[in-house]
Amino acid sequence: MMDNGCVLCAKGLAAGYSKKIVVDGLSFELKPGQILTLIGPNGAGKSTVLKTITGHLPLVSGELMLCQKDLKAMNEKEISKKMSVLLTEKLTAERMTCGDVVCAGRYPYTGMFGVLDKDDIKKVKEAMELTAVSELYDRDFGQISDGQRQCVMLARAIAQEPEVLLLDEPTSYLDVGHKLQILTVIRKLVTKRNIAVIQSLHELDMAQKFSDRVLCIKDGKADRIGTPEEIFEGSYILKLYGIKDGSYDTYYASAEMPAVKGDPQVFVIGGGGKGISVYRRLQRQGIPFAAGVIHENDIEYPAAKALAAAVIAERAFEPISEENIEKARQIIKKCGKVICCADTFGAMNKGNETLYNYAAENSLL
Amino acid sequence: METKRKKLYLCGFLLLLFLSAVLFVLNLGMGSSSMDPSGSLAVLFGKNCDAAARRIIFDIRLPRATAALLLGGALSVAGFLLQSFFRNPIAGPFVLGISSGAKMTVAIVMIAAMQGGFLLNSACMITAAFVGALSSMGVILLVSGRVKNMAQLIITGVMIGYICNAVTDLAANFADDANIVNLHNWSMGSFSGIKRDDIKIIAAMVFIAALCAFFMSKPIDAYRLGEAYAENMGVNIRFFRVALIFISSFLSACVTAFAGPVSFVGVAVPHLIKSLFNTAKPIIIIPASFLGGGCFCMCCDLMARMLFAPRELNVSTVTAFFGAPIVIWIMLKREKREV
Numbered sequence: 076m077m078d079n080g081c082v083l084c085a086k087g088l089a090a091g092y093s094k095k096i097v098v099d100g101l102s103f104e105l106k107p108g109q110i111l112t113l114i115g116p117n118g119a120g121k122s123t124v125l126k127t128i129t130g131h132l133p134l135v136s137g138e139l140m141l142c143q144k145d146l147k148a149m150n151e152k153e154i155s156k157k158m159s160v161l162l163t164e165k166l167t168a169e170r171m172t173c174g175d176v177v178c179a180g181r182y183p184y185t186g187m188f189g190v191l192d193k194d195d196i197k198k199v200k201e202a203m204e205l206t207a208v209s210e211l212y213d214r215d216f217g218q219i220s221d222g223q224r225q226c227v228m229l230a231r232a233i234a235q236e237p238e239v240l241l242l243d244e245p246t247s248y249l250d251v252g253h254k255l256q257i258l259t260v261i262r263k264l265v266t267k268r269n270i271a272v273i274q275s276l277h278e279l280d281m282a283q284k285f286s287d288r289v290l291c292i293k294d295g296k297a298d299r300i301g302t303p304e305e306i307f308e309g310s311y312i313l314k315l316y317g318i319k320d321g322s323y324d325t326y327y328a329s330a331e332m333p334a335v336k337g338d339p340q341v342f343v344i345g346g347g348g349k350g351i352s353v354y355r356r357l358q359r360q361g362i363p364f365a366a367g368v369i370h371e372n373d374i375e376y377p378a379a380k381a382l383a384a385a386v387i388a389e390r391a392f393e394p395i396s397e398e399n400i401e402k403a404r405q406i407i408k409k410c411g412k413v414i415c416c417a418d419t420f421g422a423m424n425k426g427n428e429t430l431y432n433y434a435a436e437n438s439l440l
Numbered sequence: 441m442e443t444k445r446k447k448l449y450l451c452g453f454l455l456l457l458f459l460s461a462v463l464f465v466l467n468l469g470m471g472s473s474s475m476d477p478s479g480s481l482a483v484l485f486g487k488n489c490d491a492a493a494r495r496i497i498f499d500i501r502l503p504r505a506t507a508a509l510l511l512g513g514a515l516s517v518a519g520f521l522l523q524s525f526f527r528n529p530i531a532g533p534f535v536l537g538i539s540s541g542a543k544m545t546v547a548i549v550m551i552a553a554m555q556g557g558f559l560l561n562s563a564c565m566i567t568a569a570f571v572g573a574l575s576s577m578g579v580i581l582l583v584s585g586r587v588k589n590m591a592q593l594i595i596t597g598v599m600i601g602y603i604c605n606a607v608t609d610l611a612a613n614f615a616d617d618a619n620i621v622n623l624h625n626w627s628m629g630s631f632s633g634i635k636r637d638d639i640k641i642i643a644a645m646v647f648i649a650a651l652c653a654f655f656m657s658k659p660i661d662a663y664r665l666g667e668a669y670a671e672n673m674g675v676n677i678r679f680f681r682v683a684l685i686f687i688s689s690f691l692s693a694c695v696t697a698f699a700g701p702v703s704f705v706g707v708a709v710p711h712l713i714k715s716l717f718n719t720a721k722p723i724i725i726i727p728a729s730f731l732g733g734g735c736f737c738m739c740c741d742l743m744a745r746m747l748f749a750p751r752e753l754n755v756s757t758v759t760a761f762f763g764a765p766i767v768i769w770i771m772l773k774r775e776k777r778e779v
Binding site: 131151155158159160162166167168169171179180182183187190 | 662671674
């Protein structure tokens with residue numbers, strides 16, 4: 076096979092168990108310095124694919140190349156020097172300090188009895204520094220938090236000096252601080268050491284921000300592969316995850332509950348983000364509402380669009396038109412109740428001031 | 441910290457070596473005809489030519505003490521291997537029914553040989569014990585694939601032990617009365633009746649198997665992080681598992697063939713050693729467990745002989761007395777950790 080600069084390359088890969096193929100016809104290429112993220116609904120087979128790549132599950136069919144070599148023809152030791160892993164399974168390491176756990180990453184490089192030399196220790200320390208867990212070196216691995224544990228396990232994977240780092244849901248069960256920390260370390264690693272990362276993630280916002288390429292798995296096949304911009308576009312995410320009720324905004328990577336349908340009972344004068352909490356509260360209380368007049372480039376436009384029964388929107392950067400004011404007035408007349416979230420009115424939303432005054436005059440506030 | 445650890449390891453090993461030496465000499469000296477340590481050492485090194493003393497030391501006490509040392513070590517190492525394999529701190533050759541399985545096949549072969557009127561050599565005994573140990577291990581492996589809970593695995597092992605004991609008892613019904621006495625003594629675990637010639641075989645077998653275990657300490661170390669990680673670190677899992685099963689079964693079989701089933705040593709000693717060294721690193725624990733198991737068994741055998749002399753207890757009675765509470769202690773400690 077020609078050298079195409081890929082460290083991991085799959086062609087028509089089928090992953091699964093001898094009797095049941097879970098994912099079929101998967102092809103991708105991974106170059107050094109790239110992060111490839113697998114996303115897709117629960118049970119789509121992300122973990123199965125990763126397990127096949129690690130060799131934990133036998134390759135059902137297709138071709139899998141690691142550093143230009145057929146994975147099937149490599150023995151465990153060769154593979155271990157090229158690829159290291161961070162898995163989801165919880166560890167119970169008996170009487171092991173965090174240092175011991177990271178030292179285990181040097182396994183492929185040590186001699187018959189696994190004794191570490193100075194160079195090994197140095198690499199272990201470097202890896203622990205990189206993930207900011209140096210001070211945990213002598214701590215019992217069983218007595219640290221989940222977040223710290225994941226950082227230690229990541230340090231172990233780094234100490235193994237891989238060319239490909241495989242991470243199965245590295246951020247699950249972590250708080251947002253640790254999530255960011257782990258992914259930042261991974262990004263730093265990719266840039267500094269030019270390694271390649273293949274990972275599965277459930278957090279779409281993280282997948283969008285931290286990936287170079289995204290592979291979407293659905294119904295046992297690769298549904299799409301592309302840059303985050305290509306994947307997180309339009310309503311594709313709703314389709315991928317089969318979301319029928321509710322919505323997902325790809326700019327803010329935020330999912331909203333489905334809107335309450337029906338004739339609006341309240342009119343919310345919004346704008347500038349102040350209305351979002353009101354929309355969500357009304358949604359929780361099950362009250363259908365209308366929102367307006369909101370510019371299409373307003374930060375709360377996506378939330379209003381997702382949650383309101385009706386939205387009166389104005390084109391971006393345009394003053395609110397008479398036509399829209401009239402439309403809003405009709406709705407206000409019908410529902411008879413207005414909540415105003417805006418506290419200042421500028422040139423562009425002068426129209427909302429008109430609506431506010433109208434509501435105040437008719438004591439609808 | 442690293443140097444502190446190394447100092448601890450060194451002290452631990454020195455302590456174990458010292459204990460082994462002391463207990464070994466005590467085992468030679470104490471008995472129905474007591475000798476002080478210098479006296480027994482004098483005999484051992486050929487300085488005392490009293491024929492009776494020589495007979496006692498060389499034909500009875502030396503083989504017995506050596507057997508306790510070697511077989512105790514073998515049991516502890518087997519226990520440690522099984523604990524690593526099943527990731528279960530209370531696994532051991534006795535609780536998992538492996539000793540009982542070996543005992544069953546040895547008893548059957550022994551009775552058959554006695555009925556047929558021919559004598560068994562050590563090789564036959566070891567082979568029979570190994571077959572029995574492996575068959576118990578096979579059942580345990582079948583079950584372990586299905587149960588994830590560590591208590592369930594142990595219960596299965598205990599039940600296998602009961603089944604094997606029942607079969608052994610059944611077989612004993614077909615033996616002559618005189619033979620039953622012999623069988624009964626052996627089937628309860630005892631280091632007595634081991635001859636000088638046996639010792640050579642025991643030493644060779646146990647050393648080879650224990651050395652194999654020691655050479656596997658690196659993959660065992662990796663296996664502590666779980667199968668998937670071990671695999672990723674370059675361990676050939678299939679080979680590793682088979683090797684571990686064979687070595688631990690073989691060690692247990694050696695013990696059972698010569699001393700019958702000796703209880704709880706395999707669980708208690710590795711645990712005590714891990715506490716003493718405050719680590720579970722196989723490269724430390726395997727040799728330390730070997731020494732520790734030797735000390736434990738020599739100590740227990742000494743008690744079995746001396747406590748109610750001239751009446752002699754089964755060594756299993758004594759090892760169970762000290763070993764079983766340790767198992768309960770481990771369980772309680774685990775409970776606390778999981779909460």
